[in-house]
Amino acid sequence: MPEGQIVRAVGGFFDVRTPEGDIRCRARGILKKKNLSPLVGDYVIFERTGPEEGVVTEVRPRRTQLVRPPIANVEQAVVLFSLREPPLQPVLLDRILVHCERAGLRVCICLTKLDLAPDRTEVDRIAKLYAPAGYRVVATSIRTGEGVEQVKEWLKGTLSVFAGPSGVGKSSLLNEILPGLKLRTGQVSAKLGRGRHTTRRVEIIDLPDGGRVADSPGFSRLDFTGMEETDLGECFPEIREHAVHCAFRGCLHREEPNCAVREAADRGEIDPGRYRHYLQFLQEISEDRRFTRW
Numbered sequence: 243m244p245e246g247q248i249v250r251a252v253g254g255f256f257d258v259r260t261p262e263g264d265i266r267c268r269a270r271g272i273l274k275k276k277n278l279s280p281l282v283g284d285y286v287i288f289e290r291t292g293p294e295e296g297v298v299t300e301v302r303p304r305r306t307q308l309v310r311p312p313i314a315n316v317e318q319a320v321v322l323f324s325l326r327e328p329p330l331q332p333v334l335l336d337r338i339l340v341h342c343e344r345a346g347l348r349v350c351i352c353l354t355k356l357d358l359a360p361d362r363t364e365v366d367r368i369a370k371l372y373a374p375a376g377y378r379v380v381a382t383s384i385r386t387g388e389g390v391e392q393v394k395e396w397l398k399g400t401l402s403v404f405a406g407p408s409g410v411g412k413s414s415l416l417n418e419i420l421p422g423l424k425l426r427t428g429q430v431s432a433k434l435g436r437g438r439h440t441t442r443r444v445e446i447i448d449l450p451d452g453g454r455v456a457d458s459p460g461f462s463r464l465d466f467t468g469m470e471e472t473d474l475g476e477c478f479p480e481i482r483e484h485a486v487h488c489a490f491r492g493c494l495h496r497e498e499p500n501c502a503v504r505e506a507a508d509r510g511e512i513d514p515g516r517y518r519h520y521l522q523f524l525q526e527i528s529e530d531r532r533f534t535r536w
């Protein structure tokens with residue numbers, strides 16, 4: 243039976259992309275009963291019921307699943323923050339990165355509006371700061387075109403989602419990467435990713451160089467609901483790496499004796515700012531827990 247990936251959900255139908263084109267499918271009732279309603283991004287098996295119509299009969303296991311936007315099998319998050327207007331927000335950046343890690347996504351960081359920064363000092367600092375975590379950093383400007391090719395390179399061969407606060411230039415960069423996007427998706431609106439006050443409709447867009455991107459930005463909810471204190475360290479790659487040498491299993495890297503993470507932070511092997519944000523988030527999680535217990 244034919245297979246494909248759902249690229250769009252419209253009024254109870256799912257558009258399944260296949261090499262021969264998109265097939266508009268309903269979902270077989272049994273899937274809903276089994277609580278397996280298809281999501282955009284799902285790889286599915288379908289039966290043809292007409293030349294361009296079908297029924298989804300099976301949903302392949304998901305590798306990842308995001309809630310906002312509701313989309314399956316995203317592999318990569320391109321996290322955007324502007325260097326200026328608005329200025330970089332380091333805590334919020336780490337907060338988004340935690341959510342990316344938690345969702346199991348590969349991360350790259352894009353510092354936008356390079357044309358508004360006096361020089362590359364801040365870019366170099368951020369790149370150095372995130373190197374131990376394994377995050378690649380690029381600086382872009384849609385005014386000068388700098389960095390855009392690098393982002394295109396990162397998007398190849400994978401399904402990505404853009405993430406970042408309002409006004410940092412997510413839509414602008416997506417438009418730069420896909421100048422024909424509006425035409426292709428038939429959107430009248432001049433802006434992409436504008437979903438806050440309108441019905442959010444997710445769609446996966448094929449890039450000319452291969453690779454796919456969700457047209458709606460990710461991670462609009464950024465609290466740590468449902469997270470255990472012991473989960474947090476897992477979401478900081480450089481902390482995760484050192485944590486295996488901590489004296490205690492389940493070490494939260496606070497005041498525990500022989501904590502390899504704190505020692506690495508003292509030696510500067512873990513960025514002190516990142517460690518501080520870790521402690522801040524840990525505090526949030528533990529306060530939440532106390533609250534729910536009362």
Ligand SMILES: Nc1nc2c(ncn2[C@@H]2O[C@H](COP(=O)(O)OP(=O)(O)OP(=O)(O)O)[C@@H](O)[C@H]2O)c(=O)[nH]1
Nearest residue numbers: 354355382383384385407408409410411412413414
């Ligand atoms: N100088 C400069 N301005 C930029 C750049 N990229 C985007 N902008 C401007 O920043 C503003 C916000 O850009 P958007 O693309 O709407 O930002 P967004 O992240 O999509 O914002 P939301 O839709 O609110 O999430 C616009 O006025 C853009 O023209 C850039 O590289 N340099």
Ligand SMILES: [Zn+2]
Nearest residue numbers: 488493495501
């Ligand atoms: Zn520790």
